[in-house]
Amino acid sequence: MALENLDGVDGARVQVDCVIDSHQGQAQVPALAGVKNVIAVASGKGGVGKSTTAANLALALAREGARVGILDADIYGPSQGIMFGIAEGTRPQVKDQKWFVPLEAHGVQVMSMAFLTDDNTPMVWRGPMVSGALLQLITQTAWNDLDYLVVDMPPGTGDIQLTLAQKVPVAGSVIVTTPQDLALLDAKKGVEMFRKVHIPVLGVVENMAVHICSNCGHAEHLFGEGGGEKLAAQYGVELLASLPLSMAIRMQADDGKPTTIADPESQIAMIYQDLARKVGARIALAGKPAMPSIEISED
Secondary structure, three states: OOHHHOOOOOOOOOOOOOOOOOOOOOOOOOOOOOEEEEEEEEOOOOOOOHHHHHHHHHHHHHHOOOOEEEEEOOOOOOOHHHHOOOOOOOOOEEEOOOEEEOEEEOOEEEEEHHHOOOOOOOOOOOHHHHHHHHHHHHHOEOOOOEEEEEEEOOOOOOHHHHHHHHHOOEEEEEEEEOOOHHHHHHHHHHHHHHHHOOOOEEEEEEOOOOEEOOOOOOEEOOOOOOHHHHHHHHOOOEEEEEOOEOHHHHHHHHOOOOHHHHOOOOHHHHHHHHHHHHHHHHHHHHOOOOOOOOOOOOO
């Protein structure tokens, strides 16, 4: 550094700090205690890698220096506990007989219905019960000064999604899909739903975009090509990331260390890191008031 070359200066250390502002898409929805920005990660159908994307997004945001939490709102099929390496049967502490204290793993605060029930007990609940449980889980968790809360949504466009839109101040949503036509059709419904409830769609993440043979390196589009890009273009949003069909992503998530932290220098981890930066930037831009248009006449 130039400072170190000055007479009398033995060393220099530069620290850069930033402050992340609070944003929300819906008007007249009360703020969530201890949380600045809520990010909904959603998909129109299951099996497209939504939960894996949510976990890696949360970890990548944390690696950028943000304070991050993740809420597993997929009540019927919670998986974030496994992905974050939290041992089966671990229970959150209860504070003041009212607040759940979120568990912490890899520097991220984690809360899931799986932490409150037996892993082998199915959640046989009707829609209103599920919505009530989600609302209690998100509002009665003692989130500790989060810049971002990533919500792993259940697939589809049902009661839980509507509850989140009506009761939780969501800053933006990320739509996860795969390239095949059936997944894209359901993803379109997800985009339309978020727009109807006035939650900004930050962009699209396309998983399983291409498979690269581990033996010969041949690339093949098993589920079609360019579907995520077409979806993003149709709705005027950005294709935030395009990820390959990779055994490493699956194995690392199953081992409790998603790719972002298991292999942070890998190409796939870099894609997740870029996704985190884009999501943070999109939230900041979405929260800015529109500038007035200026018309110049020759009169």
